[in-house]
Amino acid sequence: MNTTDPDFRTPELDLLAREIIPTEHFEFSTETARDRFFHDTRMLDTKQRVHNVFRTNPRSMVDHMRDNLRLTGTEDLLDLGCGNAFVLEHLRPSIADGTITGLDNAPGVLDAARRRMLGTATPCTWIEGSADDLSMLDDDSFDRVMANYMIHYVPDLDACFREVRRVMRPGGIFQLTTDRPDSMLEMYQVHFTALTEMGAPADLHRATPKGRLSLDNGRPQLARHFDHVETATWQDQLRFTDPEPFMEFYRVGHNHCCASSEPDARLDEDFFIELRDRVRAQVVAAIGEKGHFAVTKYTGSFLCS
Template sequence: MAQTDFRTPALDALAARIIPREHFVFSTETARDKFFNDTRMLDVKQWVHNVFRTSPTSMVDHMVDNLALTGSEDLLDLGCGNGFILEHIRPHLADGSITGLDIAPAVLAAAKDRLNGTATPCRWIEGSADDLSMLDDNSFDRAMANYMIHYVPDLNRCFTEVRRVLRPGGLFMLTTDRPDSMLEMYDVHFAALEAMGAPKDLVKATPKGRLSLENGQEQLEPYFDEVRLISWQDQLRFTDPAPFMRFYEVGHNHCCASSEEREGVDGEFLSELRDRVRAQVQEAITSKGHFAVTKFTGSFLCQ
């Protein structure tokens, strides 16, 4: 089935107008101790992307196709999170093995519980993706890093290490977004911030701008002989503001506005921000029948 193209001149114009070039940057410690000290952020994102998508195939289906598994590969998942993606990939590795690595003990424990008792051997490692010193050279047929590379402190070391642990002919899949992915969410968010006279340093793009589909090729090419980009699109559609607001507040920390403590961004501020965003979403639902959030994403396949 052909993939729907959600990109339109109107969305391109909107992106050019509202998406800042500057992106948020967060430390590994912030990711470990705040974002992923439990699984709520991941749980909400995964639920929303599954229930409200319009594509008949999921992003995980797309990842499985990209990995081209035969069933006996040894797979390394960098930033495995709560194991949601691995749960779907595991049946394609009936005679292979899985190694999941993550910096956050809470989500790593959730991944271990999720795959507990499966016949595919699983190993779980607490650590950072830029230090794979516990892993042998040439020990994996596949490695992947999905929506997490922006948290890794040293990308040069990470890619050097991935190259080292991959076997000859092995494949590294790095999945991330375009800078204008989910731009409708950013549109209502930035409009609310502007109406509130919010601090200018809150008007930044997703932290995935550190390595996005726009700039990832040039960052990966020094480490791999071949880097191919396979793009993917989807559109989330909401007819009730409530699930979108969970996605916005919990899944994305108010588009990162509440990711770290800062002066003036308190409970009262965030409550008003949510009210203003919710009103815009409800207005779109009333006038158009749904509120759309367009996902422009994809994977770099590196060999």
């Protein structure tokens, strides 16, 4: 980890993670992600706003990404799953004399990316497509490739990594950013506690979909395709003194820790009203006891070449 970053890990949090984070994780198809999560930008907008307002690490996640990419200003950059171009907007001044290509399979967020970057002098190209099929792109086209918090939605990971290797120039960097399975464990603790109190179905006790390729298990998958795989970690802690911004983060940004990600006949609106009430009560209690409710982020990037 960069020595300038704060370290939020404690023995108590490590013990809590072992107690509450399940080994099973949610899995969602690329169609679900496209048609439900990213048919508009609400989920992305909520996460990005909350992270900016409530973070306590003075070095942002985008700062971490920028440092990893080692940009000189003239690179050709490909962003897989570019979303609403929030990251690209902040990176663009560091590649002002380069080019940007953003690819996403969700038309709604891709339109938002076009609008966000409209008028910039840095040439931008926008492609609707899947990250495991880059056949529209030439060999050795990019100096830098990014895939930030999206790889778990890609249908064929091996095909994606082969394609990245093909389109990346010699000496290039592929940055894949994801979480540890126990990232945001305090949010999962209050969520799982509420589910248990309600006697909710056992299959809802699952971890984030990023478990498909996390900081814990991703290196062997990437090492099949890249000669060098380095891990650069980053931590942050969101702190809330009012429950409502957290509740929006939980409900809209994370679909009740994925419980409302897909239709489920067992879970009606009354279920989610009760779930939110029970989660909110725990958050209010934590704020009353500690002065804030904390959500600790354990995240980072694989840097592949």
